[in-house]
Amino acid sequence: MESSAKWQVIHYKNNLTHEQEASVAAEYPLTIFMNQKELITIVCTPDHLEDLIIGFLISEGVVSTPSDIEKIEIIEATGHAYVTAKFINQFNTKHRTKRYITSCCGKSRENFYFQADATLVQPSPLGKLQIKPDSIFNLMEQFEKESCTFHETGGVHNAGLCDASQIICSRMDIGRHNALDKIYGQCLQEKLTVADKIIIFSGRISSEILVKTAKIGVSMILSRSAPTELAIKMAEELNLTTVGFIRDESMNIYTGSERIQL
Incomplete structure (x- = not known):
């Protein structure tokens, strides 16, 4: 399915108007069923849906590992995904009625956000990850160049998984949580080693985004925006490095400066 669509708009500039074609981001409701029982509807960008489903289910604790999932059937025409799992964490699903996750920022996942999440994430070891400031600026430049749908529509968030020199994979979505879940789902499916990797992100680093980053298992998050x-x-408690306002050869290092070779 297409991640964007065309729309005729009236463009106004300098007291002049004209009609032109504009690109707008697609918004797609995906309803997930677990063992034939409706679990949740996520409003998302309709690409890499299997990555999104796996990343969401594991990051939210509905299943514990990819091996708990036996089958995923996605019917794009109707917006339904049927997941067959041999194990479901009943603590995270019982007594819950249908949930609906919008694509807005704010506390878009408040109804499905488990307060114990932060306590279940282990602090990140210092490890071998070391990066120079110039490498951070180069990663952000690569990231901006690859954010094609954002530049086309202005209506999506972007996330990427990097090492110290290059972007390994990137995902975009109208929901910033969804973009990270797509990254997480790909890491799980491809069994990528992430302890020495970095998340690069287009949006604000909220507490929920920070927890989701820690769940993926990386030790650093970079953003053009602020935490x-x-x-x-x-981030201090979890020993994560957070860097924001990366632009014009400048940045703010909020936590974990020991991983950056200043």
Whole structure:
């Protein structure tokens, strides 16, 4: 399915108007069924849906590992995904009625966000990850060049998985949580080693985004935008490196400066 569509708009500039074609981001409701029982509807960008489903189910604790999932059948025409699992974490699904996750920023996942999440994430070891400031700027430049749908529509968030020199994979979505879930799902399916990797992100680093980054297993997150105070405090507790406002050869290092070769 297409991640964007064309729409005729009236463009206004300098007191002049004319009709032109504009690109708009696609918005697609995907309803997930677990063992024939409706679980949730996620509003997303309709690409890499299997990555999204796997990343979401594991990051939210519905299943524990990819091996718990036996089959995923996606019917794109109707917006339905049928997941067959041999194990479902009943603690995270019982007593829950149908949930609907919008694509908005804010607390878009509040109804499906488990308060114990932060306590279940282990602090990141220092490891061998070391990166120079110039490498951070180069990664952000690569990231901007690869954000084609954002430049086309202005309506999506982007996330990428990197090492110290290059972007390994990138995903985009109208929902910033969804973009990270797609990255997580790909890492799980391809069994990528992530302890020495970096998440690069287009949006604000909220506490929820910070927790999701820690669940993926990386130790550093880079963004053009800013972190929140709670995200910074959690990053300190989890020993994560957070870098924001990366632009014009400048950046703010909020936590974990020991991983950056200043």
